[in-house]
Amino acid sequence: MIYKGCYSYSVMQYPIISSEELRRVSEAIDKGEKAIEVSLDLDFSGKKEKLELANKGFVYKDKEIGVPKIREDDKSCYLVLEDVLEKAQYSAGEGIYKLVPTQFRPILQISGTSMHKQSFIERVEEDKLTGNILDSGTGLGYTAIISARTAKKVVTIEFDEMVLEIQKINPYSQELFENKKISLINGDLVEEIKKFKDEEFDFIILDGGTPRSSGEFFSEANYTQVFRVLKIGGKLYHYVPNYHVNRGTDFADNKSRVLKKIGFRRVERDKEGCYLVATK
Secondary structure, three states, rough: OOOEEOOOOOOOOOOEEEEEHHHHHHHHOOOOOOOEEOOEEEEEEEOOOEEOOOOOOEEOOOOEEEOOOOOOOOOOOOEEOOOEEEEEEEEOOOEEEEOOOOOOOOOEEEEEEEOOOOOHHHHHHHOOOOEEEEEEOOOOOHOEEEOOOOOOOEEEEEEHHHHHHHHHHHHHHHHHHHOOOOOEEEOOOOHHHHOOOOOOOEEEEEEOOOOOOOOOOOOOOHHHHHHHEEEEEEEEEEEEOOOOOOHHHHHHHHHHHHHHHHHEEEEEEEOOEEEEEEEE
């Protein structure tokens, strides 16, 4: 259950296995092997678990789990629920939400669009943010978790309740719920930011997904609030997607101009990484 506002709760972490690992299981069964070692947490812990193989699947906690035929192009995560596998792919409203495994940590896809911004996350990690940090939207929580390694406190805000549910099943998101430096809020940044004091944050991280689905997130009024709650000398790290680029629109340049208009004295742009870094 999702609670409005700031919340904390224990998360039941189900075993979760990638499609690649399930293909390995099927191949081992076809070869007549009796057991196989696989990761049941998407390699988060680095540990492998030895599973006994059966005619059509594997045995976990004395129950046989059937393994369906997994296509070679299938990139999915599967939860082990009692005696069945359930693909971590869910529909909500007009969106399809899917947890997708990678060679590193899993990414979130919404209706086929990847919410993963590796170069943006790497920039936040490289700069080792300190003090009080505001992060929105949370997504799978990677920027919040990375920031909490060096920060005093991280307040992270996520509006989409389905994203909050997927955080619970992703092993790489669990620090969101376990790290006492992190406060996770289910809400809309546009409204929540009005509750904070002037110059309350040393750094702000904004990643609102696509403009079409983000309401007033990319509006001048919201940026004005961001400017208000950011300390003088503080920095805004802002992921800005290539929105309407096929129509000749430079969305990032437009947002850069807005940030300068409201008072940010320097705005750095990384075109390849699709983000801005603005200094107050």
